[in-house]
Amino acid sequence: MxxxxxxxxxxxxxxxxxxxxxxxxxxxxxxxxxxxxxxxxKLAYEYADERLRINAIRKNSILPKxxxxxxxxxxxxxxxxxxxxxxxxxxxxxxxxxxxxxxxRLSRIVFRHFADHAQMSGVQRAMW
Amino acid sequence: xxxxxxxxxxxxxxxxxEGTAGTPKQKLLEIIGNMKVxxxxxxxxxxxxxxxxxxxxxxxxxxxxGEGPQRTTEDLQRLNPELVKAASAVASSLPLNKKQTExxxxxxxxxxxxxxxxxxxxGTVNIRNVISEMTVKRQSPAQRGVRISRRISLEFDEDGQxxxxxxxxxxxxDSRSLKEGKRLNIFTKASxxxxxxxxxxxxxxxxxxxxxxxxxxxxxxxxxxxxxxxxxxxxxxxxxxxxxxxxxxxxxxxxxxxxxxxxKHLEGFPKEGPIRHFMELVICGLSKNxxxxxxxxxxxxxxxxxxxxxxxxxxxxx
Numbered sequence: 108m109x110x111x112x113x114x115x116x117x118x119x120x121x122x123x124x125x126x127x128x129x130x131x132x133x134x135x136x137x138x139x140x141x142x143x144x145x146x147x148x149k150l151a152y153e154y155a156d157e158r159l160r161i162n163a164i165r166k167n168s169i170l171p172k173x174x175x176x177x178x179x180x181x182x183x184x185x186x187x188x189x190x191x192x193x194x195x196x197x198x199x200x201x202x203x204x205x206x207x208x209x210x211x212r213l214s215r216i217v218f219r220h221f222a223d224h225a226q227m228s229g230v231q232r233a234m235w
Numbered sequence: 236x237x238x239x240x241x242x243x244x245x246x247x248x249x250x251x252x253e254g255t256a257g258t259p260k261q262k263l264l265e266i267i268g269n270m271k272v273x274x275x276x277x278x279x280x281x282x283x284x285x286x287x288x289x290x291x292x293x294x295x296x297x298x299x300x301g302e303g304p305q306r307t308t309e310d311l312q313r314l315n316p317e318l319v320k321a322a323s324a325v326a327s328s329l330p331l332n333k334k335q336t337e338x339x340x341x342x343x344x345x346x347x348x349x350x351x352x353x354x355x356x357x358g359t360v361n362i363r364n365v366i367s368e369m370t371v372k373r374q375s376p377a378q379r380g381v382r383i384s385r386r387i388s389l390e391f392d393e394d395g396q397x398x399x400x401x402x403x404x405x406x407x408x409d410s411r412s413l414k415e416g417k418r419l420n421i422f423t424k425a426s427x428x429x430x431x432x433x434x435x436x437x438x439x440x441x442x443x444x445x446x447x448x449x450x451x452x453x454x455x456x457x458x459x460x461x462x463x464x465x466x467x468x469x470x471x472x473x474x475x476x477x478x479x480x481x482x483x484x485x486x487x488x489x490x491x492x493x494x495x496x497x498x499k500h501l502e503g504f505p506k507e508g509p510i511r512h513f514m515e516l517v518i519c520g521l522s523k524n525x526x527x528x529x530x531x532x533x534x535x536x537x538x539x540x541x542x543x544x545x546x547x548x549x550x551x552x553x
Contacts, residue, residue, distance in 0.1 A: 156535075156538075157538075160535070160538055160539065160542070163517070164513075164542075167513065169509045169512050169513050169516075170509050170510070170513055171509065171550075171553055173549070173553055174546065174549075174550065177546065177549065
């Protein structure tokens with residue numbers, strides 16, 4: 108179990124992005140927290156349909172309550188990382204958990220850095 | 236010697252045309268009259284057809300001239316025996332000077348065969364034909380100056396329209412139009428390639444794939460200009476294809492009624508009770524959903540069916 112997880116993690120860490128681009132080439136995730144976040148996103152994607160359906164049974168006033176209790180237990184039995192609530196929108200470049208602008212998926216510091224170097228399309232310093 | 240015989244064949248041809256009778260003979264005579272040094276496959280086919288028909292005619296006639304063509308056996312072996320028989324039959328059917336006409340016909344055939352062999356070996360490119368059509372183009376110094384300046388600077392108006400509109404593609408071809416002229420036969424059709432391609436590889440091995448990837452990585456030059464960059468982006472999928480197709484990636488072939496009227500999938504459920512009520516709500520929601528395909532909707536309903544099947548015993552206790 109641990110070996111499988113380790114091999115999975117190693118394979119994930121060694122993902123090579125397509126190379127012929129003049130910018131930075133990143134072959135690893137920034138840190139382990141980012142890796143864990145990636146794992147959670149993948150699991151959430153896999154179990155999304157099931158969770159939706161079981162929740163539709165649970166949040167219901169028509170079906171009998173016993174059925175809903177059974178559904179409660181079922182959804183609790185799913186892997187913990189499959190719930191979308193555990194996903195954190197981290198910065199894509201620095202893995203910073205806070206201060207992340209959702210449109211660019213970047214933390215405020217990185218965003219400011221690129222915008223000042225005119226590498227963000229359509230972004231300008233505000234002045235009014 | 237060949238020109239003399241050619242003249243006599245043309246004389247013979249003119250005389251022959253007077254004494255014609257029957258359609259296979261007429262065909263053959265026309266063909267012989269039209270025979271030239273330039274070879275075309277169509278005429279060869281016509282000749283073969285005519286010789287077939289002539290063979291039938293000869294079998295009907297079957298004169299005493301069956302043993303005629305014994306002259307130069309090696310030449311005649313190169314020639315098509317049907318053509319030889321046709322030649323002898325023609326010679327026999329004609330009124331005057333049978334042996335001479337026969338020899339002339341055979342000489343024509345021999346020349347024909349020689350030229351086809353030569354052309355088959357060398358290919359149909361005749362350099363003389365190619366060069367004869369080319370001429371040296373002369374430019375007036377004024378025009379030359381204009382052209383050079385045009386090449387150096389593309390001058391634009393304020394609006395971005397070109398100052399000098401391009402009329403010069405039609406002018407350069409003034410002396411000779413594009414549609415006239417003899418065919419040069421430089422470009423041959425690649426007709427045999429698709430047949431060969433199907434024969435070779437059944438399934439590419441890993442080494443082949445790696446090799447292909449290596450070659451693609453080596454030959455992928457960085458884009459020289461904005462157009463090539465955009466082409467690369469379109470290939471990768473970063474840039475959409477224009478004009479924008481709203482239904483890219485959405486291959487939903489189902490009609491609207493398959494999306495909306497989903498009640499026929501509710502057959503596995505009991506007709507009364509809260510489950511039916513619940514499933515009807517589910518179906519109402521699905522019918523209003525434009526984002527799922529019909530397959531996904533059916534899967535959704537089937538999942539519920541399975542789930543309630545499993546819980547059946549539990550439900551009956553209640």
